[in-house]
Amino acid sequence: MIARRLIQSATPLEEAGLLQVQAVGVRAPFFFPLGMPRDEVEQVLCDILKPDQWHYYEIPQTAVRSEDVVADCGAAEGLFTLTVAHRCRHVFAIEPAPAFVRALERTLAGLANVRILPYALAETDGVVRLSADGITWRIVETADGLLVPGSFYR
16 A cells, blocks of 8 residues: 555556556656566565665665665666666666566666666576566476576676
């Protein structure tokens, strides 16, 4: 309920397979894959925009400053990256799920200090399998997962 008050508008873009969301207090819209549960969008809004929520990202110990290089691991739709990009040196938005990579490309278009890395963070370089449960993706060993590039940063 709290998060619904944070949504100024939500417009389905059927041809792109995305939901365009304008959040109150955020300068640009973010994009979310169509078909994801609405409560996932609301959870993202609380994580990024509501300091009194238990899962709020930017506590004093992780405040983003102008000299910082930020790694947004599991960037999903990119709302966190979108909100910090204007106040840090660079952001690496790391996201393996193809539907979210498409959303990131729209959300972060035009931000020169942001680089999207379409990889899963894994133990080794190569290909990994992912399984999804809503917005949550994890690396799996089963044959039925989605194949995506995996990269181990050295």
